[in-house]
Amino acid sequence: MTTTEERPVGFGRMTRKEDARFVRGHGTYVDDVRLPGMLHGAVLRSPLAHARIVSVDTSAAEAHPKVKAVITGETLAGLGLAWMPTLSHDTQAVLATDKVRFQGQEVAFVVAEDHYAARDALELIDVEYEPLPPVADARRALAPDAPVIRDDKEQQTDNHIFDWSAGDKERTDEAFSAADVVVEQDMLYPRVHPAPLETCGTVADMDAITGKLTVWSTTQAPHAHRTLYAMVSGIPEHKIRIISPDIGGGFGNKVGIYPGYVCAVVGSIVTGKPVKWVEDRSENLMSTSFARDYHMHGEIAATKDGKIQALRVHVIADHGAFNSTAQPSNFPAGFFGVFTGSYDLAAAHCTVTGVYTNKAPGGVAYACSFRVTEAVYLVERMVDLLAAELGEDPAELRMRNLLRPGQFPYRTQTGWEYDSGDYPRALRLAMDMAHYEDLRREQAEKRERGELMGVGVSFFTEAVGAGPRKHMDILGLGMADGAELRVHPTGKAVLRISVQTQGQGHETTFAQIVAEELGIPPDDVEVVHGDTDQTPFGLGTYGSRSTPVSGGAAAMVSRKVRERARLVASAMLEVNPDDLEWEKGRWFVTGDPDQGRSMAEIALAAHSNLELPEGVEGQLDATCVYNPPNLTFPFGAYICVTDVDADTGQVKVRRFIAVDDCGIRINPMIVEGQVHGGLADGLGMALMQVIAFDEDGNCLGGSFMDYLLPTSVECPSWELGETVTPSPHHPIGAKGVGESATVGSPAAVVNAVIDALKPLGVRHVDMPLTPAAVWRAAQGRPLRTDLAIT
């Protein structure tokens, strides 16, 4: 078997197997599912951010000739389904019964013969609201006179959700008292939205005869959804089948269960027909899982010659009206504990206070392994502020403080064990690619002429691959993933995995993992995923966990098959198994390489009348469950070059250099695509995106006219570099990469813009750095970007 550039047998660049259907328009998304007799649902949403529901009159809607059912909070309450549990041990209204708590909240659900009739009938529902004062500002939510949003919860007398801390407070305070230099800064990581191209939706089909519920859904975690549906509805789990067909982008938006899904299921039960519900763009932006919304206060302590000693952080985390953050349950602030970043610190401490506000719930890890993005942004801004205070070059300051290769595995001050890294090498490479010294020279010349040019550096460490059973679970479910591998008599294989691709190319890369381990071409391996009836249990795709967890499972199950193949080969060759050696694709006799058998020959023999050895029942098929021993910690060094127009506040990102290390790369082409996408995401967040609110709690980011997505016009031609530091504990040495670029890039862009504005005395501006925000900062009058209050 020979490896070629385009068709590697194993790891390497190859075009994606799934693209054949995507580029021809033959993908099958949820909205493409059409079943006989299918009805259509639509959600009535609250126009107000906070109001008591006085009455809901559905009679006119029910009289509409095409309407088949109208479901309200009352209907659901009768079924015990008005509230559902969230992934963070809270409850969330499916359809409001007592109050509405954010603009866009679900109030009623209409099922009709077609989509238009369902939408029309929403207008016929008469809801009487009694307005209540809304709280859209997280910093005001904790005020003693703030209206209590969750008065449905018995113990709840204010808007406080949780207090969580990490690190050693006393040692950190001591380090701060002893420090030569302390710098502090308030900063906001604004509320942003994953905004996948395909919005969320579902088709629910309850078969009244078999009692089997089939749900086609835009879900990143089909198995977790099935378990949750079973727990909430009481429908036995084996009578539920979740199918996640092609997904047009997830980015964390499709991890949770939304009220519309539950309503579609109830709609199907009530009408006895399949029901489709697909939200529109505004519904997606206004009501589904947002991300970030962290109000952070950071402090950094250092010696006068620039040795960073300690970090101290306080965060007010805005979780919206229901705490439905998707995170492994031991950590209410997710993995924010990695805020110590890539540096060798003596002490660190953080506190996070979660609050309810009259805003949409969620707090999802949008291209961020559970609050890692916020953490990286904080530390990378703080390091830049320190550099400015000390009058040092930000790259050199980082170089001096980065963890050294000899310190790995490294235990952080907040208890994480970074698996591997060579940080200085990555930063050095990024600086070389950027011609860093030349950039600084150019900048100095431009400053002489009054031109604003900025160079921004960021270095990040990610924590991906949730997760180790002893530390993490989601609603009590351990985060191991299964894999099943079948090898047909002719040597072709089928791999079944629990994770669900949303565009990452799993059908290609998981085939490549099997190919690498068994030495058969990736085209000979079919990857089955996204259907709970067809695949083993596992918790799904988010937090860049597919490679670290399911990737481990795929490698381990292949190795089981390979070992079984060794036994069959030994019977075929009539030698002891210990006398066989493996080379990619075949077992051969030690010292006699001509005496060997290929995987295809062995597979056929396993099915034949060959006398089978002990431990082989007749085929090579195997299953396994992989429990990751630790997270993987990918890292990278980013440099951004910007030009800022002082008169208009317009920011142009001229260059962006990204050096990523995700350990062994299964498919470098896909990795580069992942990095490109993440960089564009990060640029969007840094420069143009925020889901803002006005004082009445009206959402100001409910369309793509207000919530901007970066295009190729705003993005530079990304310049990528790589280093490879394998993960020592992962079967193939790979680390996740899907979210790295989104995590690392916003800080580089912001640092670059602030660096450009330095001659004007600007030390910090909150994202997004829109022309208005930059211009105002340049005038010395910063803008609050998250609220329409100035």
Ligand code: PCD
């Ligand atoms: N070393 C390495 C790593 C990796 N890879 C590749 O790459 C990818 C990715 O991976 P990962 O990192 O493991 O990840 P995943 O799990 O698969 O995925 C997930 C991610 O992914 C990313 N990316 C993407 N892409 C696309 N296209 N789409 C989408 O949606 C998305 N999303 C995003 C997100 S956001 Mo979250 O959910 O928020 O948590 S998380 C996330 C795949 O294919 C794999 O295989 C390779 O090759 N190598």
Ligand SMILES: [Cu+]
């Ligand atoms: Cu995050």
